[in-house]
Amino acid sequence: MRSHVFRPLWIALGLLALFLTARALYVPGDFGVHRGDYTYGWYRTGNEDDWKAVQVKHKGKDYCAGCHHENYAKIAASKHSRIQCENCHGPARDHPMDPPKLAVDRERDLCLRCHADLPYRPKVYTGLPGGPIPMKMQNPEVHNPGLPCVTCHSVHTAGWK
Amino acid sequence: MMNWSRRHFLKNSAKALAAAAVPAAAYELLTPEILAAVRKGKGPRWAWVIDATKCVGCGMCVQACKRENEIPWETTASRTWVERYVVTTDGRVLIDSPNAARDGYTKNNPMGEQVPAEQIAKGFFVPKVCNHCENPPCVQVCPVGASHVTDEGVVLVDRSWCIGCGYCLQACPFGTRFFHPVHKTAEKCTFCYHRITKGMNPACVDACAFGVRKWGDIRDPNSEVSRIVRTERVTVLKEEYGTKPHAFYIGLDRIVR
Structure with missing residues (x-):
């Protein structure tokens, strides 16, 4: 057969070889169909390890208890016992190394997230082992407007200062 | 023409009933949950x-x-x-x-x-x-295999593999997906x-x-x-x-x- 018949064939084969080589180099070995499920199992398995490797920033109050035992015990005995330290102090990350100091949110708005008297906010708190209690709620426009709540209230004991 | 006696009729009726019952039982055995369990394996979900x-x-x-x-x-x-x-x-x-x-x-x-x-x-x-x-449409529509489901049923996005086409953002009926403003890839819980x-x-x-x-x-x-x-x-x-x-x-x- 004449060469003008074969020439496009060589080009096609060359392009195919190029595509297969490029794919072999670019696509990771763990990419493919897993669990025999093309619809939901076509992916790179290494991605699960990528997500597992994300840094844990919120360590939980037991981590805080290691050093701040006094405040840990105080809040644990209060009606705020289910509130994590990191809700108001921010994520611990690698505190005390990084960051060396945690900010404290003393804004009125922080308390109002739960204690503002909205007409459609549940009136009963069921989060405590001792049973349901009424939610303490205030109308922020009437109850000492402009004054930080921590002027009179203690967050760690959920009582007066 | 066949000569149908009463005995013959009852016998064949019983056979037909038994035959009809088999596919129903087989169908019951293969519920989607069981198929899903076979597909996804054991362990937590x-x-x-x-x-x-x-x-x-x-x-x-x-x-x-x-x-x-x-x-x-x-x-x-x-x-x-x-x-x-x-x-x-x-x-x-x-x-x-x-x-x-x-x-x-x-x-x-x-x-x-x-x-x-x-x-x-x-x-x-x-x-x-x-x-x-269990049947995430957001994963199904991904054209590059960046979205996937783990054995525990967690739907994840591979940030290094996502091309940012946004099909999954449209496919999710709950609107839970969005573009990550920094990584510029599909993002989700x-x-x-x-x-x-x-x-x-x-x-x-x-x-x-x-x-x-x-x-x-x-x-x-x-x-x-x-x-x-x-x-x-x-x-x-x-x-x-x-x-x-x-x-x-x-x-x-x-x-x-």
Whole structure:
């Protein structure tokens, strides 16, 4: 057969070889169909390890208890016992190394997230082992407007200062 | 022509009945759940239980999620959010979620409107999250294999593989997917995969002081979520889409979308 018949064939084969080589180099070995499920199992398995490797920033109050035992015990005995330290102090990350100091949110708005008297906010708190209690709620426009709540209230004991 | 005796008729009727019963029994044995179990293997299958009746709209879950998963604070993007529903006495429905409720609800201003308490028929808060569906359409539509489901039923996105085409954002019936403002790839709730694989709770579960959010292994009949789904009145969002959502809600109103 004449060469003008074969020439496009060589080009096609060359392009195919190029595509297969490029794919072999670019696509990771763990990419493919897993669990025999093309619809939901076509992916790179290494991605699960990528997500597992994300840094844990919120360590939980037991981590805080290691050093701040006094405040840990105080809040644990209060009606705020289910509130994590990191809700108001921010994520611990690698505190005390990084960051060396945690900010404290003393804004009125922080308390109002739960204690503002909205007409459609549940009136009963069921989060405590001792049973349901009424939610303490205030109308922020009437109850000492402009004054930080921590002027009179203690967050760690959920009582007066 | 065949000569049908009574004996012959009864015998053949019995045979036909037995034959008809076999496919029905075979069908029962192969429920989608069993097929799914075969496909996904054994081990835990994580699911949410969200008790909307307890939610006060403090938004601590959203705050914790955004900080834990580094979703830029100053954007409205969020993996979880809390919606406020207010129904007025004249039948209007006001739904909002300013900044995904990152700062909680501190004022009675649904949709920026001052609604007097006496004009409110009912109102409530609904936390929203990825439903980690059994048949996630967002994974199915991904043209490059960047979205996938783990053995535990967690729907994840491979940031290094996502091309940012946005099909999955449109495919999710719950609107839980968005573009990450920094990585420029599809982003979604990972069930805090880095925490749950270390035996911790997802960040939003820890942050909730009201016990609204629970999570656990739906395959384990003794887990709390299994017990609630089995014995209490739960529902899922948009069941008609057939995605089999795995976020089970307690106390959802029919206006919740």
